[in-house]
Amino acid sequence: MKKRDTKRSNLPKNHPRYESLKYRHEIIEGMHNLVVAEAGLIAHGRGECFDYILGEKTNEVAEKAIKAAVAALLLAEKPVISVNGNTAALVPRELVKLSKVVNALLEINLFYKKKGRVKAIKKVLEKAGATDIRGTSKKEMVEIEGLESNRRFCDSIIDADLIMVPLEDGDRTEALKKIDKKVITVDLNPVSRTSIWADITIVDNIIRAIPKMILIAEELKEFTQEQLTQIVAEFNNKKNIQDALELIKNYIEQQKKDAFKILNNH
């Protein structure tokens, strides 16, 4: 086992960046345990920055997308939630819980191959309560057309009508749309190729979005098919993404006014 650079135990809970540093620790631990790819640390950093310029909270724009996404998951006949290393490291229990509430399968799908990674992620999901985990046996997988990366290997995804792909790469989202799958994503970059290609894009941090989805799912489970269908029909993904960009602009404008205030306190 490698020596750690950071120690979570050293971090006081009242530290202004406690939450952010806690999840940074989970990602680094995930790398030590093979769950997270090395490039996954860099991807996590990109997410941190986008979260920062979105104000680090689930805004009303994200809430709209979350509601539409949950309605779509409840309406789907064969929904699948795709799990990669970062999502498994950050929100394993929440992923399992969501999959149960909306009755979706969990399938491991990775960009970076490495001996032992699938097994390590499977273990994390099992520890979090998952009992049926797909994408673990290459023999049972088929390849998606038009995709060269390791992500082309699919198990239950190939038969799904709706796939939720949090923290996804653009190539696979595009490939999934081209074989007519409905796609939901959680992506902090509102204009990533995944965000643009997806049917429903939740521009939010996965650590807040998934728990919120579970809460909303408990509520929407009481709704009729018609009510759920209406929620999905009324959702406009393009407008929602543009609204998220508008929020970023407002945040930056606010920073122009506020950023120098810290100097006045000294």
Added chain:
Amino acid sequence: MKKRDTKRSNLPKNHPRYESLKYRHEIIEGMHNLVVAEAGLIAHGRGECFDYILGEKTNEVAEKAIKAAVAALLLAEKPVISVNGNTAALVPRELVKLSKVVNALLEINLFYKKKGRVKAIKKVLEKAGATDIRGTSKKEMVEIEGLESNRRFCDSIIDADLIMVPLEDGDRTEALKKIDKKVITVDLNPVSRTSIWADITIVDNIIRAIPKMILIAEELKEFTQEQLTQIVAEFNNKKNIQDALELIKNYIEQQKKDAFKILNNH
């Protein structure tokens, strides 16, 4: 040696994200060689995101700050360039060249302690042509007041009149300002505490900013003290940071218009 997740040799030069992926590779290699801390990968990802919303080029706002920074370095009596793991991994030759052109000392200063890291960074800098590297022997160091992290240990920095701290943490920048040092930084986050506290903040990617600084230094070396003093006096860091924020707002506004064009080509 650990097995690598990514192979640089696989990357075609015409890949749309070749540059970005090349430097991502350098950072991951740096971690394998102890030069880069694990948290340095996450920091690199944050930088990637800010660079992205700045359009991934050195804009006119950054150029103004670069010119003022170089003038200040040439005017300084005892300038020091502080080197951390990420800068050593990304631009070792450029750091050494800049230190020679503006006659500044190089001093290794790290947030994350780990056995062998200082030695690994020293080796990288020596390979890049450095002959006088400070901050390598703890016996010769003194502590900066008001700072708890490992960054408090200083060698030549304590006697410097001007310190360039690229990719710095806010605590040390604040501590350096409180002992009346002039501070230059290169930071892609225009409103990080380092950016706000510094006297001159270059909001740019270090892989572009340092080579640009070397070019400008060759030019400004011919200037008189008066001319250099005027360049520094005319520079307004607060306004420059606000101009950088305005550029980000413009970029986001452009994305609102352009982001969905990729769907039309399919």
